[in-house]
Amino acid sequence: MKVSDLREILQYVPLFRERIFVVAIDGEVAASENFPNLLLDLAVLRSLSIKVVLVHGASHQIQNLAKQRGLAITNSDGIGITDEPTLQVSIDAAIRLTNEIMEGLSSVDLRAAYINAIIAHPTGILAGVDQQFTGRVERVDVKALKLLLDEGIIPVVPPLGFDGEGRTYRVNSDSTALEVAVELNAAKILYLAPGHAFETPATLPRQLAISEAEELVKKRKSDFTPGIISKLENSAGACRQGVARAHVLDGGINEALLSEIFSHEGIGTMVYSNEYQQIRRIFKKDVRAVISLIRQSVQNEELVRRSRTEILESLSDYWLLEIDRTPVACVALHIYPEHGSAELACLHVGKSHENQGYGRKLMAFVENLAREKSVKTLFALSTQAFNYLQQKGGFSAAEPSELPPARLKKYEASGRNSVVLVKTLRA
Numbered sequence: 145m146k147v148s149d150l151r152e153i154l155q156y157v158p159l160f161r162e163r164i165f166v167v168a169i170d171g172e173v174a175a176s177e178n179f180p181n182l183l184l185d186l187a188v189l190r191s192l193s194i195k196v197v198l199v200h201g202a203s204h205q206i207q208n209l210a211k212q213r214g215l216a217i218t219n220s221d222g223i224g225i226t227d228e229p230t231l232q233v234s235i236d237a238a239i240r241l242t243n244e245i246m247e248g249l250s251s252v253d254l255r256a257a258y259i260n261a262i263i264a265h266p267t268g269i270l271a272g273v274d275q276q277f278t279g280r281v282e283r284v285d286v287k288a289l290k291l292l293l294d295e296g297i298i299p300v301v302p303p304l305g306f307d308g309e310g311r312t313y314r315v316n317s318d319s320t321a322l323e324v325a326v327e328l329n330a331a332k333i334l335y336l337a338p339g340h341a342f343e344t345p346a347t348l349p350r351q352l353a354i355s356e357a358e359e360l361v362k363k364r365k366s367d368f369t370p371g372i373i374s375k376l377e378n379s380a381g382a383c384r385q386g387v388a389r390a391h392v393l394d395g396g397i398n399e400a401l402l403s404e405i406f407s408h409e410g411i412g413t414m415v416y417s418n419e420y421q422q423i424r425r426i427f428k429k430d431v432r433a434v435i436s437l438i439r440q441s442v443q444n445e446e447l448v449r450r451s452r453t454e455i456l457e458s459l460s461d462y463w464l465l466e467i468d469r470t471p472v473a474c475v476a477l478h479i480y481p482e483h484g485s486a487e488l489a490c491l492h493v494g495k496s497h498e499n500q501g502y503g504r505k506l507m508a509f510v511e512n513l514a515r516e517k518s519v520k521t522l523f524a525l526s527t528q529a530f531n532y533l534q535q536k537g538g539f540s541a542a543e544p545s546e547l548p549p550a551r552l553k554k555y556e557a558s559g560r561n562s563v564v565l566v567k568t569l570r571a
């Protein structure tokens with residue numbers, strides 16, 4: 145691990161301390177070789193004072209147990225009909241798995257408790273068919289869950305719900321995780337699905353706004369496996385009801401949880417409700433961030449090298465685009481009042497955030513800023529992004545002689561031979 149990785153990780157720690165994460169694990173992931181690694185990830189989360197609730201599925205175990213018993217079950221994922229024999233197998237398989245998970249957690253020194261926190265009612269009759277012992281979550285015992293969380297204990301929630309009269313229902317774990325996260329006002333849900341669930345011709349986007357996730361579930365159901373669609377649907381639902389982020393991850397990847405939570409790139413798909421995004425002026429303390437953000441572009445000769453002193457001299461010209469308080473892009477606007485023009489400069493979007501419209505957002509931002517300052521002509525110099533500035537920013541190629549005299553002098557001295565581009569700003 146590089147020191148810079150540690151820096152990246154540490155910036156998230158204050159954001160998440162004492163917040164609740166609901167980790168929803170498919171039964172198949174809990175049975176996989178990678179499960180002990182995921183338990184270690186949970187131990188890291190706990191060591192950072194993140195409160196964890198573990199909701200698990202049991203479909204894989206239910207199918208296996210039914211096979212062992214030679215029983216034909218009506219359904220294994222808690223969405224279809226659950227008849228009496230299927231319910232019995234489901235209870236046995238789910239509780240066995242809960243116990244195994246608790247053993248795993250204790251092997252990494254984590255305290256955990258099984259809890260029947262799901263109050264359910266029967267799903268009832270759908271399209272004329274009685275769903276029998278399939279249940280819907282009616283309420284979550286928030287008080288009991290919070291008691292455990294406050295004591296540093298991980299509540300383990302199986303996919304079973306209970307009514308007030310001693311009856312048990314099979315509930316779906318994806319939707320249970322949603323209800324638990326909403327009721328607990330969790331910061332995140334992390335859905336862990338087995339690797340084969342991601343084996344589809346279409347790839348999942350890395351980030352989806354709620355409406356995009358809903359659209360995908362509605363219009364592209366056949367492009368993805370039912371397991372992934374269920375997780376995306378519940379992710380969107382959870383975000384609609386106030387959970388800030390929901391993630392769908394391949395539970396077969398080593399350190400899946402940590403990689404997703406503590407890096408900008410992530411490894412899975414994130415559905416987000418309120419991406420905290422802002423464009424703000426930079427301060428002295430941000431100069432280092434700007435220099436490190438543009439380092440790669442400077443090395444590629446896309447941007448001119450700027451020293452700390454140069455940036456400090458025109459500090460108020462620079463702007464940062466932040467997501468979740470992390471700088472991901474920057475731009476500068478240098479004004480030449482005597483010439484009625486301004487330069488859009490130092491436009492850079494970090495690799496992990498390219499092609500998501502941030503460059504265009506910053507161009508539009510700078511253009512508005514220039515207009516407010518009565519600038520008539522915006523210009524830009526580029527060695528490699530001149531097509532971008534023309535096609536996406538509406539700039540046109542121009543002659544260096546159109547630059548303000550002071551800028552022309554610097555242009556000639558630099559020897560970079562950048563393409564000169566201009567855009568006339570109408571009031």
Ligand SMILES: CC(C)(COP(=O)(O)OP(=O)(O)OC[C@H]1O[C@@H](n2cnc3c(N)ncnc32)[C@H](O)[C@@H]1OP(=O)(O)O)[C@@H](O)C(=O)NCCC(=O)NCCS
Binds near residue numbers: 489491527
């Ligand atoms: C150029 C840059 C700012 C684009 O930012 P971005 O946020 O990735 O771009 P957007 O999301 O707004 O736009 C993406 C579109 O621009 C296109 N594009 C990106 N870089 C391009 C380039 N150098 N030339 C032509 N088109 C480019 C993409 O193919 C994509 O096209 P599509 O929408 O038709 O699919 C970014 O790649 C960067 O920082 N480059 C290095 C620094 C640089 O050259 N800055 C400009 C000098 S002032």
